[in-house]
Amino acid sequence: MAVTDKKDKEVIQKLESVGAALLKQIDKKEDPQIELPVRSLNNIYFDKKSKTIKLGDKTSMRNFLNVAHTRKFMQSVLVAAEIKKVIEEEATVSIRDLYYALKHTIDGTTENTFEEQGESDPIIEDIEASTNLLREELHLAASSKGVVTGDLKIRDGKDTIDLTKMGSGGWGVPSNVEPERIEFKDVNAEYVLFIEKDAVWKRFNEDQFWRKNKCIIVTGRGQPSRAERRLVQRLNHEYELPVYALMDADPWGMYIYSVIKQGSISLSYSEEKLACPDTKYIGLSTQDVETYKIPKEVTIKLNSLDVKRLNEMASYEWFKKKEWQDEFANMKQKAVKLELEALSKKGIRFITEEYLPDKIKRKDFLP
């Protein structure tokens, strides 16, 4: 099948050039080898300029004739070839599909190409990192579980989806939200609100918060998937929409915020296209407990694991700012954490009608 999409052509070209280089080495009777970026911790750093977690420039060689590399070399070539096939068939497959599609017993041996998905996943990451392409650009579907509504339209293939007309549901964010697939239209929203919890998102959606406040509300239902992060990053980059994160006031909520903002170590090789350093932490903070007179009964005691995580996070470079150090210290001193739902104590719609509008008006957020 002839590939017509420009981006797809570019991706196939990149993959073919890897194969061509190998063929050339074989023709020259050299040991075929692939150069790959090192993805271990010692090649990962926080880039102060882009304010995201990044992969350094250390690389390593994977050689066919090195018995310690041979199996992985074979797997790398298989995965690259299968990705090319998937793109040519104009399909998208999950990384689990890919694993199964490639798993077979090698002719004349009892050896399988892959024994488990734990073998094929790192190879995919190698290819992403070495081609500097996103998984989605390789037509591999990562899971996505979030929903979005708000003042904009989405153009997706032949369909135009009006995100102001999703009823009490939302548009389920697909795996691939790259510009080649998803186009934004009629963006009247003035900011994006990234909400940690689905139940809280539902409160904002039921109250049509996005309509009254001209915004877009997204949830990743806990730790967001790549797709939700990429969607928000694109809205920030392409429309300069500010992004506010609304999380539980606990180490887990604050960690999710940091992933949205500067990325994670495990996805360091893709963070350039996923992290959104403009994100601001709008709440909850331990300061809110006093500001909004939240009764002590609905706070939760910090446990020893929480304190351990807070101490770890306080040492991260991207949490070195005074405001965050103060917040961590304050949380430890008060020894309480707070869930978003705790605001229900102040009234069913306190969070949508008072808390959030007030925080935005006062620009009361953490950096």
Place this chain on the structure above:
Amino acid sequence: MAVTDKKDKEVIQKLESVGAALLKQIDKKEDPQIELPVRSLNNIYFDKKSKTIKLGDKTSMRNFLNVAHTRKFMQSVLVAAEIKKVIEEEATVSIRDLYYALKHTIDGTTENTFEEQGESDPIIEDIEASTNLLREELHLAASSKGVVTGDLKIRDGKDTIDLTKMGSGGWGVPSNVEPERIEFKDVNAEYVLFIEKDAVWKRFNEDQFWRKNKCIIVTGRGQPSRAERRLVQRLNHEYELPVYALMDADPWGMYIYSVIKQGSISLSYSEEKLACPDTKYIGLSTQDVETYKIPKEVTIKLNSLDVKRLNEMASYEWFKKKEWQDEFANMKQKAVKLELEALSKKGIRFITEEYLPDKIKRKDFLP
């Protein structure tokens, strides 16, 4: 606020009648008491007529003046009153919101109304069971995480959502899909396909399977939430659409199927409105391995936990049919299980273009 919705009025009336009965008892200087259905295992049975799991007619009394009951009695009245308030404010709240809204230290004591959500959740279930109302009808939002597309439109409040125009995403199923909220329009689909896994749903959605095959595709992303089950049950009841379940060929997939079909013990008091006994199990089955010549390499060895679960399931009344007993025996004898993604071995679109259409054509399903 005056409640205008007919259903809401009916619900408030039910709650008020509970309160009125208590007041009457107090006026008569009797010990106030509430009659509640027993929700323990010895009052749960498989109803052969409706083919669903049901709650029996055993009840118990909760008395204010019985010190063993007083705390729960107080909690029951608090929860009922809060639900009434939520309905009157025309809001929907999560059960976590409800817990926080009601949590406080009782005046003049050091005792809290609730110590944890584990105390308020069973009270909500008591109220559901005793009023014979769904949680959704009480304006309590259960989590929902599934997506749906297909040949129909959804009318939700003022919005009409065309489920043939969702692009590569889907409509995120909201918590409440009761007829008062969600209306179906232009249902041209001829059946519903309930898909266990999100990644497989994405394959079916990308291939627009629902268009070529005039159907509706739903996933609950693993064990479906109440909302996805209720949505499918309504489509089955109101439009007589057959329902097919597409699951992994393993004890977990088959168990999820059984929940969709006849319900679960933990939700026995609501299964009348959630279970969908017409559901058929279209795949995967261990027989498929031979029928479709699926290579041995992509099957997975059954482990001892799997065998234990199979033996348990084989003893359930609703799995007593010969076809299921044969399937369990066959699975144990072959000692393999199979994931949906394993079909990728036969080609990227084998599952949507060959496997499923063939199974439906041959009516090859388990009861």
